[in-house]
Amino acid sequence: MSQDTLTGLELGELANMVGVELRICQILAERAFAETSQLKVSPGLYMVLSVIQQNPGLKQTDLARCTRLDRSTMVGIIDQGEQRQWLQRLPYAGDRRAHAIHLTKKGEALLDDMQQSVSQLEQRICDELGQKKRDQLLGLIKELQAVIAPWGDKV
Amino acid sequence: MSQDTLTGLELGELANMVGVELRICQILAERAFAETSQLKVSPGLYMVLSVIQQNPGLKQTDLARCTRLDRSTMVGIIDQGEQRQWLQRLPYAGDRRAHAIHLTKKGEALLDDMQQSVSQLEQRICDELGQKKRDQLLGLIKELQAVIAPWGDKV
DNA sequence: TATTGTTATACTCTATAACTATA
DNA sequence: TATAGTTATAGAGTATAACAATA
Numbered sequence: 001m002s003q004d005t006l007t008g009l010e011l012g013e014l015a016n017m018v019g020v021e022l023r024i025c026q027i028l029a030e031r032a033f034a035e036t037s038q039l040k041v042s043p044g045l046y047m048v049l050s051v052i053q054q055n056p057g058l059k060q061t062d063l064a065r066c067t068r069l070d071r072s073t074m075v076g077i078i079d080q081g082e083q084r085q086w087l088q089r090l091p092y093a094g095d096r097r098a099h100a101i102h103l104t105k106k107g108e109a110l111l112d113d114m115q116q117s118v119s120q121l122e123q124r125i126c127d128e129l130g131q132k133k134r135d136q137l138l139g140l141i142k143e144l145q146a147v148i149a150p151w152g153d154k155v
Numbered sequence: 156m157s158q159d160t161l162t163g164l165e166l167g168e169l170a171n172m173v174g175v176e177l178r179i180c181q182i183l184a185e186r187a188f189a190e191t192s193q194l195k196v197s198p199g200l201y202m203v204l205s206v207i208q209q210n211p212g213l214k215q216t217d218l219a220r221c222t223r224l225d226r227s228t229m230v231g232i233i234d235q236g237e238q239r240q241w242l243q244r245l246p247y248a249g250d251r252r253a254h255a256i257h258l259t260k261k262g263e264a265l266l267d268d269m270q271q272s273v274s275q276l277e278q279r280i281c282d283e284l285g286q287k288k289r290d291q292l293l294g295l296i297k298e299l300q301a302v303i304a305p306w307g308d309k310v
Numbered sequence: 311t312a313t314t315g316t317t318a319t320a321c322t323c324t325a326t327a328a329c330t331a332t333a
Numbered sequence: 334t335a336t337a338g339t340t341a342t343a344g345a346g347t348a349t350a351a352c353a354a355t356a
Contacts, residue, residue, distance in 0.1 A: 067179065
């Protein structure tokens with residue numbers, strides 16, 4: 001017997017499916033992020049900015065691969081970041097087709113600013129869930145990723 | 156040091172954020188679902204059909220609440236299900252404003268049909284992750300839901 | 311006054327297919 | 334031939350605000 005936390009409705013098998021619970025969790029998480037970030041930046045762009053910060057100079061294709069998005073989707077995200085002057089497309093040494101993506105100073109500043117509030121979100125998860133459970137959860141999510149990643153791959 | 160499983164890129168702090176990993180996991184999960192379901196039904200509609208199966212006769216508002224979607228979003232999902240003749244809007248006893256949502260026989264058949272393949276997805280998660288880890292993961296996801304649910308609430 | 315369902319509208323996220331320029 | 338980036342296009346998914354009918 002698994003009851004829905006909000007409504008008390010009996011959800012039966014539904015609530016025992018990883019896929020469905022993951023989906024609901026994601027809806028809630030994006031809503032919390034939107035609240036925290038004050039809509040300054042979308043979750044997708046935030047993710048990309050963070051990756052760039054850790055890995056300056058990556059090609060767009062690399063960024064698409066590690067965020068599991070399509071190359072064409074990445075174009076739009078990079079466009080957005082460039083318009084708001086948070087990142088730049090620079091020449092990529094050794095391949096004139098590619099762009100090396102770098103943060104601007106404004107982009108660095110944004111991340112510093114946001115990392116306070118976003119870190120607070122993560123901190124609150126630690127506080128309310130407990131460090132141990134939080135780490136367990138993160139580990140299990142990554143394991144699940146590794147398991148299901150090949151299932152959706154095109155041939 | 157946490158490396159991206161696919162690209163081997165160093166993702167630093169990014170890969171240690173529950174929010175980001177959850178997001179990537181969700182992208183992968185929806186892709187796997189799309190592959191399995193052959194695009195016969197969207198994840199959102201599938202979720203709703205499953206809830207209806209377990210709870211025949213709910214109002215649209217109830218469905219919206221337990222899936223954490225807006226009432227107006229639910230209208231579109233129910234419309235889709237009705238068009239494909241998988242569910243029906245019937246009179247709701249005691250409140251002439253509301254509709255009682257029920258599966259049609261065609262809808263029952265679809266779910267029976269899909270539950271084979273969707274259950275296989277879940278089964279594969281059990282197989283590859285192990286029953287114990289799978290149950291742990293499910294429990295932790297639900298705990299996380301309970302923790303973050305209030306954060307995105309308006310007011 | 312409050313709730314149920316609805317519409318109109320808009321924005322975000324994502325992908326496919328076809329193109330160009332390079333490799 | 335293959336890859337990097339781009340464009341055009343399309344389809345999900347979601348929400349807000351305003352409305353009519355009913356409570």
